[in-house]
Amino acid sequence: MLAVGAYLTSVISDGLYEQRRDQALEESASARGDLVAALGPVSGATSTQTQDAAAAFVQSLRTAEGSSRRDAAVVPVDASAPISAVASDRAVLDLVDADFTAALAEDPDTLVWRSVSREDDSGRAQPQLLVGTRVVLPGSGSFDLLMLYSLRQEQQTLTLVQRAMAGGALVLLGLVVGIAIGVARLVTVPLQRAASAAERIADGDLSSRMEVSGRDELAKVGRSFNAMAENLEQKVLDLTELSRVQQRFVSDVSHELRTPLTTIRMATSVLDEHSSGFEPDLRRTTELLSTQVRRFDTLLADLLEISRFDAGAATLEARSADLSSLVERAAENVRPLALSRGTQLELLGRTGECEAVMDPRRIDRVLRNLLVNAIEHGAGGPVRVRTAANEEAVAVTVQDFGTGIDPEDAARVFDRFWRADPSRARTLGGTGLGLAISVEDAHLHGGWLQAWGRRGEGAVFRLTLPRRPGAPISRSPLPLEQSFSEAPLEGAEPPAVTGSIPAVRPDSLPQIGGDDAQP
Structure with a gap:
Protein backbone atom coordinates (compact mmCIF):
# COMPACT_ATOMS: atom_id res chain seq x y z
CA MET A 1 0.00 0.00 0.00
CA LEU A 160 -6.66 16.06 -0.75
CA VAL A 161 -5.78 13.12 -2.95
CA GLN A 162 -3.11 11.96 -0.49
CA ARG A 163 -5.53 12.15 2.42
CA ALA A 164 -8.11 10.20 0.44
CA MET A 165 -5.53 7.53 -0.39
CA ALA A 166 -4.35 7.42 3.24
CA GLY A 167 -7.93 6.99 4.45
CA GLY A 168 -8.55 4.29 1.89
CA ALA A 169 -5.29 2.59 2.84
CA LEU A 170 -6.30 2.58 6.51
CA VAL A 171 -9.68 1.09 5.67
CA LEU A 172 -8.06 -1.50 3.43
CA LEU A 173 -5.42 -2.24 6.07
CA GLY A 174 -8.09 -2.74 8.70
CA LEU A 175 -9.98 -5.03 6.34
CA VAL A 176 -6.84 -7.05 5.55
CA VAL A 177 -5.89 -7.30 9.23
CA GLY A 178 -9.40 -8.38 10.11
CA ILE A 179 -9.38 -11.04 7.42
CA ALA A 180 -5.90 -12.18 8.52
CA ILE A 181 -7.01 -12.43 12.16
CA GLY A 182 -10.12 -14.34 11.17
CA VAL A 183 -8.18 -16.76 8.99
CA ALA A 184 -5.48 -17.14 11.65
CA ARG A 185 -8.09 -17.96 14.28
CA LEU A 186 -9.68 -20.48 11.97
CA VAL A 187 -6.29 -22.20 11.76
CA THR A 188 -4.75 -21.63 15.20
CA VAL A 189 -7.78 -22.26 17.42
CA PRO A 190 -8.17 -25.90 16.28
CA LEU A 191 -4.42 -26.36 16.58
CA GLN A 192 -4.49 -24.92 20.11
CA ARG A 193 -7.33 -27.28 20.97
CA ALA A 194 -5.33 -30.17 19.54
CA ALA A 195 -2.26 -29.12 21.55
CA SER A 196 -4.33 -28.84 24.75
CA ALA A 197 -5.90 -32.24 24.14
CA ALA A 198 -2.48 -33.76 23.46
CA GLU A 199 -1.11 -32.25 26.69
CA ARG A 200 -4.03 -33.68 28.67
CA ILE A 201 -3.44 -37.10 27.10
CA ALA A 202 0.27 -36.82 27.93
CA ASP A 203 -0.71 -36.05 31.54
CA GLY A 204 -2.71 -39.28 31.67
CA ASP A 205 -6.22 -38.11 30.74
CA LEU A 206 -6.86 -40.57 27.92
CA SER A 207 -10.50 -39.50 27.67
CA SER A 208 -9.55 -36.04 26.35
CA ARG A 209 -10.92 -35.22 22.90
CA MET A 210 -10.97 -32.29 20.45
CA GLU A 211 -14.08 -30.31 19.62
CA VAL A 212 -14.71 -30.83 15.91
CA SER A 213 -17.01 -28.75 13.72
CA GLY A 214 -17.24 -28.31 9.96
CA ARG A 215 -15.94 -30.44 7.14
CA ASP A 216 -12.69 -28.69 6.20
CA GLU A 217 -9.15 -30.06 6.48
CA LEU A 218 -8.79 -28.96 10.11
CA ALA A 219 -11.99 -30.77 11.01
CA LYS A 220 -10.59 -33.85 9.31
CA VAL A 221 -7.42 -33.51 11.40
CA GLY A 222 -9.56 -33.21 14.54
CA ARG A 223 -11.54 -36.33 13.73
CA SER A 224 -8.33 -38.22 13.01
CA PHE A 225 -6.88 -37.02 16.33
CA ASN A 226 -9.97 -38.15 18.23
CA ALA A 227 -9.86 -41.53 16.51
CA MET A 228 -6.18 -41.87 17.44
CA ALA A 229 -6.95 -40.92 21.05
CA GLU A 230 -9.76 -43.50 21.21
CA ASN A 231 -7.50 -46.21 19.83
CA LEU A 232 -4.75 -45.22 22.26
CA GLU A 233 -7.14 -45.27 25.20
CA GLN A 234 -8.43 -48.69 24.18
CA LYS A 235 -4.90 -50.04 23.73
CA VAL A 236 -3.86 -48.73 27.14
CA LEU A 237 -6.94 -50.24 28.75
CA ASP A 238 -6.23 -53.54 27.02
CA LEU A 239 -2.60 -53.50 28.13
CA THR A 240 -3.59 -52.52 31.67
CA GLU A 241 -6.08 -55.38 31.83
CA LEU A 242 -3.52 -57.76 30.33
CA SER A 243 -0.92 -56.66 32.87
CA ARG A 244 -3.41 -57.13 35.70
CA VAL A 245 -4.31 -60.58 34.45
CA GLN A 246 -0.65 -61.51 34.09
CA GLN A 247 0.15 -60.26 37.59
CA ARG A 248 -2.79 -62.15 39.02
CA PHE A 249 -1.79 -65.26 37.07
CA VAL A 250 1.79 -65.11 38.37
CA SER A 251 0.59 -64.56 41.91
CA ASP A 252 -2.02 -67.33 41.74
CA VAL A 253 0.36 -69.81 40.09
CA SER A 254 3.08 -69.04 42.61
CA HIS A 255 0.70 -69.61 45.51
CA GLU A 256 -0.78 -72.76 43.98
CA LEU A 257 2.65 -74.26 43.33
CA ARG A 258 3.76 -73.79 46.94
CA THR A 259 1.78 -76.79 48.18
CA PRO A 260 3.03 -79.39 45.66
CA LEU A 261 6.51 -77.90 45.92
CA THR A 262 6.47 -78.43 49.69
CA THR A 263 5.57 -82.08 49.16
CA ILE A 264 8.34 -82.47 46.57
CA ARG A 265 10.86 -80.78 48.89
CA MET A 266 9.92 -83.13 51.74
CA ALA A 267 10.33 -86.14 49.46
CA THR A 268 13.67 -84.78 48.26
CA SER A 269 14.83 -84.38 51.85
CA VAL A 270 14.02 -88.05 52.53
CA LEU A 271 16.01 -89.05 49.44
CA ASP A 272 18.96 -86.87 50.55
CA GLU A 273 19.01 -88.57 53.96
CA HIS A 274 19.31 -92.01 52.36
CA SER A 275 21.46 -91.03 49.37
CA SER A 276 24.61 -92.47 50.95
CA GLY A 277 23.25 -95.97 50.31
CA PHE A 278 22.30 -95.33 46.69
CA GLU A 279 24.20 -96.37 43.62
CA PRO A 280 26.47 -93.59 42.23
CA ASP A 281 24.18 -92.77 39.34
CA LEU A 282 21.10 -92.71 41.55
CA ARG A 283 22.93 -90.58 44.15
CA ARG A 284 23.95 -88.08 41.46
CA THR A 285 20.37 -87.89 40.21
CA THR A 286 19.14 -87.29 43.77
CA GLU A 287 21.63 -84.44 44.19
CA LEU A 288 20.53 -82.83 40.91
CA LEU A 289 16.87 -83.18 41.91
CA SER A 290 17.57 -81.49 45.25
CA THR A 291 19.41 -78.65 43.52
CA GLN A 292 16.61 -78.00 41.03
CA VAL A 293 13.96 -78.13 43.76
CA ARG A 294 15.83 -75.42 45.67
CA ARG A 295 16.10 -73.35 42.50
CA PHE A 296 12.39 -73.79 41.86
CA ASP A 297 11.65 -72.70 45.41
CA THR A 298 13.78 -69.58 44.91
CA LEU A 299 12.00 -68.75 41.66
CA LEU A 300 8.59 -69.01 43.32
CA ALA A 301 9.73 -66.78 46.16
CA ASP A 302 10.96 -64.18 43.68
CA LEU A 303 7.76 -64.32 41.65
CA LEU A 304 5.69 -63.80 44.79
CA GLU A 305 7.85 -60.85 45.80
CA ILE A 306 7.54 -59.29 42.34
CA SER A 307 3.78 -59.77 42.41
CA ARG A 308 3.64 -57.92 45.75
CA PHE A 309 5.54 -54.99 44.22
CA ASP A 310 3.26 -54.97 41.19
CA ALA A 311 0.17 -54.99 43.39
CA GLY A 312 1.59 -52.21 45.61
CA ALA A 313 1.37 -54.48 48.64
CA ALA A 314 5.06 -54.34 49.59
CA THR A 315 5.66 -52.64 52.94
CA LEU A 316 8.70 -51.66 54.98
CA GLU A 317 9.52 -53.01 58.43
CA ALA A 318 11.91 -50.18 59.13
CA ARG A 319 14.17 -49.77 62.12
CA SER A 320 17.53 -48.22 62.80
CA ALA A 321 20.41 -50.32 61.48
CA ASP A 322 24.04 -49.97 60.46
CA LEU A 323 24.68 -50.48 56.76
CA SER A 324 28.31 -51.54 57.40
CA SER A 325 27.16 -54.33 59.70
CA LEU A 326 24.69 -55.54 57.09
CA VAL A 327 27.49 -55.53 54.50
CA GLU A 328 29.73 -57.66 56.76
CA ARG A 329 26.92 -60.14 57.40
CA ALA A 330 26.12 -60.40 53.70
CA ALA A 331 29.82 -60.95 52.95
CA GLU A 332 29.94 -63.82 55.45
CA ASN A 333 26.90 -65.39 53.78
CA VAL A 334 28.52 -65.37 50.34
CA ARG A 335 32.02 -66.31 51.55
CA PRO A 336 31.60 -70.02 50.59
CA LEU A 337 30.83 -68.91 47.05
CA ALA A 338 33.86 -66.59 47.07
CA LEU A 339 36.05 -69.49 48.26
CA SER A 340 34.86 -71.69 45.41
CA ARG A 341 35.65 -68.96 42.86
CA GLY A 342 38.95 -67.87 44.41
CA THR A 343 37.54 -64.37 44.88
CA GLN A 344 38.99 -61.92 47.40
CA LEU A 345 36.44 -59.72 49.20
CA GLU A 346 37.78 -56.25 50.08
CA LEU A 347 35.57 -54.45 52.61
CA LEU A 348 36.02 -50.73 53.30
CA GLY A 349 34.00 -48.85 55.91
CA ARG A 350 33.69 -48.69 59.68
CA THR A 351 30.82 -50.14 61.68
CA GLY A 352 28.60 -47.57 63.36
CA GLU A 353 29.18 -44.73 60.91
CA CYS A 354 26.39 -45.67 58.49
CA GLU A 355 23.33 -45.70 60.74
CA ALA A 356 19.99 -45.23 58.96
CA VAL A 357 16.35 -46.23 59.30
CA MET A 358 15.78 -49.14 56.93
CA ASP A 359 14.28 -52.59 56.49
CA PRO A 360 17.26 -54.87 57.31
CA ARG A 361 15.71 -57.91 55.62
CA ARG A 362 15.26 -56.14 52.30
CA ILE A 363 18.64 -54.38 52.38
CA ASP A 364 20.36 -57.67 53.28
CA ARG A 365 18.70 -59.25 50.24
CA VAL A 366 19.90 -56.38 48.01
CA LEU A 367 23.47 -56.68 49.33
CA ARG A 368 23.60 -60.44 48.81
CA ASN A 369 22.25 -60.06 45.29
CA LEU A 370 24.96 -57.52 44.46
CA LEU A 371 27.74 -59.58 46.04
CA VAL A 372 26.70 -62.82 44.33
CA ASN A 373 26.46 -61.11 40.97
CA ALA A 374 29.89 -59.54 41.46
CA ILE A 375 31.44 -62.91 42.36
CA GLU A 376 29.72 -64.71 39.50
CA HIS A 377 30.78 -62.13 36.89
CA GLY A 378 34.11 -61.24 38.47
CA ALA A 379 36.10 -64.03 36.76
CA GLY A 380 38.01 -64.74 39.97
CA GLY A 381 39.09 -61.12 40.45
CA PRO A 382 38.64 -59.20 43.70
CA VAL A 383 35.32 -57.71 44.74
CA ARG A 384 35.55 -54.35 46.46
CA VAL A 385 32.79 -53.24 48.80
CA ARG A 386 32.90 -49.66 50.08
CA THR A 387 30.47 -48.03 52.51
CA ALA A 388 30.19 -44.33 53.35
CA ALA A 389 27.70 -41.79 54.67
CA ASN A 390 26.97 -38.08 54.67
CA GLU A 391 24.41 -35.92 56.47
CA GLU A 392 21.46 -37.10 54.37
CA ALA A 393 22.26 -40.59 53.02
CA VAL A 394 24.28 -43.80 53.39
CA ALA A 395 25.69 -45.72 50.44
CA VAL A 396 27.52 -48.90 49.46
CA THR A 397 29.29 -49.75 46.20
CA VAL A 398 30.08 -53.26 44.98
CA GLN A 399 32.79 -53.39 42.32
CA ASP A 400 34.06 -56.35 40.34
CA PHE A 401 36.83 -56.72 37.73
CA GLY A 402 35.29 -59.30 35.43
CA THR A 403 33.37 -59.23 32.17
CA GLY A 404 31.85 -55.81 32.85
CA ILE A 405 28.87 -54.16 31.17
CA ASP A 406 28.47 -51.66 28.37
CA PRO A 407 27.30 -48.16 29.36
CA GLU A 408 24.12 -48.61 27.31
CA ASP A 409 23.35 -51.83 29.23
CA ALA A 410 23.77 -50.21 32.66
CA ALA A 411 20.09 -49.25 32.93
CA ARG A 412 18.81 -52.54 31.48
CA VAL A 413 20.46 -54.77 34.07
CA PHE A 414 17.52 -54.05 36.37
CA ASP A 415 14.93 -55.29 33.86
CA ARG A 416 13.22 -58.55 34.69
CA PHE A 417 14.82 -61.66 33.16
CA TRP A 418 17.33 -59.53 31.18
CA ARG A 419 20.84 -60.87 30.64
CA ALA A 420 23.79 -59.15 28.98
CA ASP A 421 24.92 -62.55 27.63
CA PRO A 422 21.92 -64.88 27.22
CA SER A 423 24.20 -67.77 26.27
CA ARG A 424 26.30 -67.79 29.46
CA ALA A 425 26.26 -70.86 31.68
CA ARG A 426 23.84 -70.54 34.59
CA THR A 427 25.91 -72.46 37.10
CA LEU A 428 24.35 -70.71 40.08
CA GLY A 429 20.71 -71.04 39.02
CA GLY A 430 19.83 -67.34 38.92
CA THR A 431 16.20 -66.48 38.24
CA GLY A 432 16.82 -63.16 36.46
CA LEU A 433 14.64 -61.37 39.02
CA GLY A 434 17.19 -60.57 41.72
CA LEU A 435 18.25 -57.13 40.48
CA ALA A 436 14.66 -56.25 39.56
CA ILE A 437 13.62 -57.03 43.15
CA SER A 438 16.66 -55.16 44.48
CA VAL A 439 15.82 -51.96 42.64
CA GLU A 440 12.24 -52.17 43.90
CA ASP A 441 13.56 -52.57 47.46
CA ALA A 442 15.73 -49.47 46.97
CA HIS A 443 12.80 -47.46 45.59
CA LEU A 444 10.64 -48.60 48.49
CA HIS A 445 13.12 -46.84 50.81
CA GLY A 446 13.20 -43.76 48.57
CA GLY A 447 16.76 -44.59 47.49
CA TRP A 448 18.74 -45.35 44.34
CA LEU A 449 20.25 -48.49 42.88
CA GLN A 450 22.53 -47.68 39.93
CA ALA A 451 24.99 -49.53 37.71
CA TRP A 452 28.02 -48.47 35.68
CA GLY A 453 30.90 -50.28 34.02
CA ARG A 454 33.11 -50.93 31.04
CA ARG A 455 33.09 -54.01 28.86
CA GLY A 456 36.04 -56.28 29.69
CA GLU A 457 37.09 -54.26 32.78
CA GLY A 458 34.35 -54.63 35.35
CA ALA A 459 31.16 -53.18 36.80
CA VAL A 460 30.10 -51.02 39.75
CA PHE A 461 26.74 -51.14 41.52
CA ARG A 462 25.85 -48.38 43.97
CA LEU A 463 23.06 -48.49 46.55
CA THR A 464 22.15 -45.13 48.11
CA LEU A 465 19.59 -44.92 50.93
CA PRO A 466 18.25 -41.85 52.76
CA ARG A 467 18.79 -41.59 56.50
CA ARG A 468 15.02 -41.97 56.86
CA PRO A 469 12.79 -43.67 54.25
CA GLY A 470 11.36 -41.21 51.77
CA ALA A 471 13.66 -38.33 52.70
CA PRO A 472 15.09 -36.42 49.71
CA ILE A 473 18.63 -37.19 48.52
CA SER A 474 20.62 -34.56 46.63
CA ARG A 475 23.87 -36.54 46.24
CA SER A 476 25.34 -39.91 47.11
CA PRO A 477 28.23 -40.27 49.58
CA LEU A 478 30.13 -42.45 47.07
CA PRO A 479 30.92 -41.90 43.39
CA LEU A 480 29.43 -44.32 40.88
CA GLU A 481 32.30 -44.25 38.37
CA GLN A 482 35.45 -45.76 39.90
CA SER A 483 38.86 -46.96 38.77
CA PHE A 484 39.28 -50.59 37.72
CA SER A 485 42.81 -51.02 39.11
CA GLU A 486 43.07 -54.44 40.84
CA ALA A 487 45.65 -53.30 43.42
CA PRO A 488 44.30 -53.87 46.98
CA LEU A 489 42.84 -50.71 48.49
CA GLU A 490 44.22 -49.25 51.68
CA GLY A 491 42.08 -50.46 54.59
CA ALA A 492 40.76 -53.54 52.81
CA GLU A 493 40.35 -56.73 54.81
CA PRO A 494 42.87 -59.57 54.28
CA PRO A 495 42.26 -61.98 51.40
CA ALA A 496 39.30 -64.29 51.93
CA VAL A 497 41.47 -67.33 51.05
CA THR A 498 45.12 -67.98 51.93
CA GLY A 499 47.06 -70.98 50.75
CA SER A 500 45.41 -73.58 48.56
CA ILE A 501 41.69 -73.81 47.86
CA PRO A 502 40.15 -77.24 48.55
CA ALA A 503 38.39 -78.88 45.65
CA VAL A 504 34.66 -78.36 46.11
CA ARG A 505 31.94 -79.34 43.68
CA PRO A 506 29.63 -76.38 42.93
CA ASP A 507 26.52 -78.53 43.14
CA SER A 508 27.41 -79.59 46.68
CA LEU A 509 27.60 -75.99 47.93
CA PRO A 510 24.61 -74.21 49.47
CA GLN A 511 22.63 -72.86 46.51
CA ILE A 512 22.66 -69.08 46.69
CA GLY A 513 21.21 -68.00 43.34
CA GLY A 514 22.90 -65.78 40.77
CA ASP A 515 20.68 -62.73 41.28
CA ASP A 516 18.74 -63.14 44.51
CA ALA A 517 21.17 -64.89 46.88
CA GLN A 518 18.85 -66.82 49.17
CA PRO A 519 20.95 -68.14 52.12
Missing part, protein backbone atom coordinates in the same frame (compact mmCIF):
# COMPACT_ATOMS: atom_id res chain seq x y z
CA LEU A 2 2.90 2.35 0.67
CA ALA A 3 4.40 1.61 -2.73
CA VAL A 4 1.08 2.10 -4.53
CA GLY A 5 0.45 5.31 -2.59
CA ALA A 6 3.88 6.70 -3.45
CA TYR A 7 3.44 5.83 -7.11
CA LEU A 8 -0.03 7.43 -7.35
CA THR A 9 1.18 10.54 -5.52
CA SER A 10 4.07 10.92 -7.96
CA VAL A 11 1.85 10.47 -11.01
CA ILE A 12 -0.83 12.88 -9.80
CA SER A 13 1.76 15.44 -8.68
CA ASP A 14 3.49 15.37 -12.07
CA GLY A 15 0.16 15.64 -13.88
CA LEU A 16 -1.00 18.64 -11.86
CA TYR A 17 2.36 20.39 -12.26
CA GLU A 18 2.51 19.84 -16.02
CA GLN A 19 -1.06 21.02 -16.43
CA ARG A 20 -0.42 24.19 -14.44
CA ARG A 21 2.91 24.77 -16.20
CA ASP A 22 1.36 24.54 -19.66
CA GLN A 23 -1.36 26.95 -18.58
CA ALA A 24 1.23 29.39 -17.19
CA LEU A 25 3.33 29.25 -20.34
CA GLU A 26 0.27 29.92 -22.47
CA GLU A 27 -0.69 32.91 -20.31
CA SER A 28 2.89 34.20 -20.36
CA ALA A 29 3.03 34.00 -24.16
CA SER A 30 -0.20 35.94 -24.36
CA ALA A 31 1.08 38.53 -21.89
CA ARG A 32 4.19 39.00 -24.03
CA GLY A 33 2.04 40.21 -26.92
CA ASP A 34 0.00 42.37 -24.58
CA LEU A 35 3.21 44.08 -23.38
CA VAL A 36 4.17 44.95 -26.93
CA ALA A 37 0.71 46.34 -27.55
CA ALA A 38 0.75 48.36 -24.31
CA LEU A 39 4.20 49.98 -24.63
CA GLY A 40 4.39 50.26 -28.43
CA PRO A 41 2.09 53.37 -28.71
CA VAL A 42 4.08 55.27 -26.04
CA SER A 43 7.49 54.58 -27.46
CA GLY A 44 7.97 58.28 -28.31
CA ALA A 45 6.27 59.66 -25.20
CA THR A 46 7.88 60.99 -22.12
CA SER A 47 9.43 58.66 -19.54
CA THR A 48 6.59 59.41 -17.13
CA GLN A 49 3.99 58.28 -19.64
CA THR A 50 5.99 55.19 -20.45
CA GLN A 51 6.37 54.41 -16.72
CA ASP A 52 2.63 54.82 -16.13
CA ALA A 53 1.82 52.59 -19.08
CA ALA A 54 4.18 49.88 -17.77
CA ALA A 55 2.68 50.12 -14.27
CA ALA A 56 -0.87 49.87 -15.62
CA PHE A 57 0.11 46.82 -17.66
CA VAL A 58 1.66 45.07 -14.66
CA GLN A 59 -1.40 45.75 -12.53
CA SER A 60 -3.61 44.34 -15.26
CA LEU A 61 -1.68 41.05 -15.13
CA ARG A 62 -1.95 40.72 -11.36
CA THR A 63 -4.81 38.57 -10.05
CA ALA A 64 -6.45 38.77 -6.65
CA GLU A 65 -5.41 36.84 -3.60
CA GLY A 66 -6.28 33.19 -3.72
CA SER A 67 -5.08 29.77 -4.66
CA SER A 68 -4.44 30.92 -8.28
CA ARG A 69 -2.64 34.16 -7.49
CA ARG A 70 -0.46 35.69 -10.21
CA ASP A 71 2.05 38.53 -9.99
CA ALA A 72 4.03 40.25 -12.75
CA ALA A 73 7.01 42.52 -13.22
CA VAL A 74 8.61 44.47 -16.12
CA VAL A 75 12.34 44.97 -15.80
CA PRO A 76 14.35 47.07 -18.30
CA VAL A 77 17.50 45.41 -19.56
CA ASP A 78 19.44 48.54 -20.63
CA ALA A 79 20.49 51.18 -18.14
CA SER A 80 19.43 53.87 -20.64
CA ALA A 81 15.86 52.65 -20.69
CA PRO A 82 13.22 55.38 -20.21
CA ILE A 83 11.57 53.50 -17.28
CA SER A 84 12.62 51.69 -14.15
CA ALA A 85 11.54 48.23 -12.98
CA VAL A 86 7.82 47.86 -12.23
CA ALA A 87 6.40 44.91 -10.18
CA SER A 88 3.06 44.05 -8.60
CA ASP A 89 5.02 42.34 -5.78
CA ARG A 90 8.67 42.92 -4.92
CA ALA A 91 9.00 39.16 -4.25
CA VAL A 92 9.01 38.60 -8.02
CA LEU A 93 12.23 40.62 -8.36
CA ASP A 94 13.80 38.87 -5.34
CA LEU A 95 13.33 35.43 -6.95
CA VAL A 96 15.31 36.36 -10.09
CA ASP A 97 19.01 35.51 -9.96
CA ALA A 98 21.92 35.78 -12.42
CA ASP A 99 21.36 32.29 -13.85
CA PHE A 100 17.72 33.04 -14.66
CA THR A 101 18.70 36.38 -16.27
CA ALA A 102 21.41 34.66 -18.33
CA ALA A 103 18.87 32.08 -19.54
CA LEU A 104 16.60 34.93 -20.72
CA ALA A 105 19.45 36.54 -22.63
CA GLU A 106 20.40 33.37 -24.51
CA ASP A 107 17.22 33.24 -26.61
CA PRO A 108 14.92 36.26 -26.39
CA ASP A 109 12.16 34.44 -28.27
CA THR A 110 11.66 31.61 -25.72
CA LEU A 111 9.95 31.31 -22.38
CA VAL A 112 12.06 30.36 -19.39
CA TRP A 113 10.46 28.85 -16.26
CA ARG A 114 11.59 27.62 -12.85
CA SER A 115 9.92 26.06 -9.80
CA VAL A 116 10.44 28.23 -6.71
CA SER A 117 8.86 28.59 -3.28
CA ARG A 118 7.97 31.59 -1.17
CA GLU A 119 6.52 32.05 2.26
CA ASP A 120 2.92 33.10 2.62
CA ASP A 121 1.54 35.38 5.28
CA SER A 122 1.50 32.50 7.83
CA GLY A 123 5.19 31.70 7.23
CA ARG A 124 4.63 28.42 5.40
CA ALA A 125 6.50 27.78 2.14
CA GLN A 126 4.23 27.67 -0.90
CA PRO A 127 5.21 26.25 -4.31
CA GLN A 128 5.43 28.84 -7.13
CA LEU A 129 6.23 28.84 -10.84
CA LEU A 130 8.39 31.70 -12.20
CA VAL A 131 8.13 32.34 -15.97
CA GLY A 132 10.17 34.93 -17.83
CA THR A 133 10.67 36.18 -21.37
CA ARG A 134 12.61 39.03 -23.05
CA VAL A 135 10.72 41.57 -25.16
CA VAL A 136 12.42 44.01 -27.54
CA LEU A 137 10.48 47.25 -28.24
CA PRO A 138 11.74 49.45 -31.10
CA GLY A 139 12.59 52.91 -29.83
CA SER A 140 12.22 51.86 -26.16
CA GLY A 141 14.80 49.09 -25.67
CA SER A 142 14.61 45.55 -24.25
CA PHE A 143 12.51 44.49 -21.24
CA ASP A 144 12.22 41.27 -19.22
CA LEU A 145 8.63 40.23 -18.54
CA LEU A 146 8.46 38.17 -15.36
CA MET A 147 5.35 36.36 -14.12
CA LEU A 148 4.98 34.43 -10.85
CA TYR A 149 2.20 31.83 -10.67
CA SER A 150 0.97 30.27 -7.42
CA LEU A 151 0.67 26.45 -7.29
CA ARG A 152 -1.31 26.49 -4.07
CA GLN A 153 -4.46 25.13 -5.68
CA GLU A 154 -2.56 22.20 -7.17
CA GLN A 155 -0.89 21.60 -3.81
CA GLN A 156 -4.29 21.53 -2.10
CA THR A 157 -5.57 19.11 -4.73
CA LEU A 158 -2.56 16.84 -4.19
CA THR A 159 -2.99 16.99 -0.40
